[in-house]
Amino acid sequence: MSIVQASMPPQSATAELPSVWQRLRTNKNLVALWFMLPAAAFLILFLAYPLGLGIWMSFTDERIGRAGIFIGLENYEWLWSDTIFWLSVFNTLLYTLIASAIKFAIGLYLALLLNRHMPFKAMIRAIVLIPFIVPTVLSAIAFWWIYDAQFSIISWSLIKLGLIDHNINFLGDTNWARGSVIFANIWRGVPFVAITLLAGLQTVSPSLYEAATLDGATDWQRFRHITYPLLTPIIAVVMTFSVLFTFTDFQLVWALTRGGPVNATHLMATLSYQRGIISGRLGEGAAIATAMIPFLLAAIAISWFGMQRRKWQQGSDND
């Protein structure tokens, strides 16, 4: 703002005022606005508009091929008493909680491991990324075979080892199915957590570890007092993303189980798709999708306030 004011001559000046065009041309705020326009247009068109439309749709009874009319909260009232919807909420929370926690634990462990000096370091780091690079649907199909009721390699191996005597019905049994999709999600999500935390670990100066070693810290104390606290900002960001990705997961579950058996693996995203697109009840599907928003906002809020507490990161504050 000060720039704008500085460039404007005082009102009392007798000199000729620069033309409006000239003033606009040199106005930095206006120029900045023009530069932001493409990004803003893109975000509005592909993010804000669909989001707004989705929320609006959740207040209508729109179906595929038939425009809806405004019905207020009727969709939500309907969902409130829908046990399958509540089951999907439970499934989503269970899925997110377990998968994220395990992804964090394994990811952190892998990152610590990869941060050490070892032969073929670059290659091993690249290999770790593979599950992340493979298209989700492809890995889902691979898991589909691994979990197949008849041809599962896991069942086959365990039978050969003599540990079990018949095939495990991975995707046909409620609890096995839940475990199986969670495992597949973990397999896919670990590289993201591991590589990002590894990047964070590499920002920690080695001399801090040396100083801690001389101060008498054991391996565990170095992790507890140096690595972990210095990594928390990155952990907060990574885990926020990880939770958001997991909570909104669709592809993997849809490709593996389509929500079955008996809705045991239906997540909010897959249920929304089934109701909205497959069954054609767009309004109801939109309402399920919209119901995810509070959960996501809560996840973001937790990490936001978690990050704000760390005073030592904020520099410049000298008092």
Add this chain to the structure above:
Amino acid sequence: MASVQISDVRKSFGGFEVLHGVTVPIEDGAFVVLVGPSGCGKSTLLRMLAGLENITSGTISIGDRVVNNVQPKERDIAMVFQNYALYPHMTVADNMGFSLKLRGADSNAISEKVKKAADILDLARLLDRFPRQLSGGQRQRVAMGRAIVRDPQVFLFDEPLSNLDAKLRVAMRTEIKELHQRLKTTTVYVTHDQIEAMTMADKIVVMQDGIVEQMGAPLELYDHPDNKFVAGFIGSPAMNFLEGTLKSNGGQPCVETASGAKLPLTMAPTASDGRPVTYGIRPEHLEIASDGIEAEVAVVEPTGSETQIVARIGTQDIIAVFRDRHDVNPGDKIHLKPRATAAHLFDKDNGKRLNN
């Protein structure tokens, strides 16, 4: 407090040897400075002393104990790092008390010791701050405080002043020296700055390419450098070196340069007439005299307390420093006379000292 004995220590990284048998005795309570150009192995030696690097061969003892296979934390040493290595997520007090906390000291004892160290270093009002909120000099002091709190047998300093600006560096130099005089803890200090070495050390160890070139008291090194490297490394502006051959000159030995100038000596090694040598003379040991060597003034640099004159003898630049203010200008011809008693004579090939 303890003495430190470094005996024939070697260090190899892979197949590459960087320290070729270094022996340095360090007396109890001494302030020893390891100095040398970068890559000379001084920091490696310090890190070996700290236990951060393995010792390939030879022994290091602290007190009566050989510490080759002793864990860093059991060596009872404290180190101040070049980048201070302060824990960014801990307050000044927590940084200083961290080692005590790890040892399981109770919090009253910790805060008491921290407070005592903070008083010594004038950090008392900064104890609640985080490292980011401190200036370079304050961080440096916290790093020292962290070492003091430990009350170790040996302090190690790894180029602690190189991240500070010139003025602060001089101030901290004095502060560290004062601290040492007060605590009398054996100190090993690594630097590439010979002024730091000269001003702070009881004993300087000059290193180059993994060997010790010379060790001794600062002025001993200044007055009697063992070789051309030490002569050129210690002292600022550096010693002037002129190539020439020894001439007996009928009882008045001198070094004659290619351009025919005769550089005076008080004595020369016997039976060395015609031997190619390097003649070394410090800038402050040149005076303007009519019977000196003719030189053309190239640059005049007054610093106030003294004046530096860069002059050219033949094709070679020579630096002279005068406390008096001579009225000379670039392009002037002056006559510079080396003080014969202060001349240093080195073998031209291996750089070894030849006179007394």
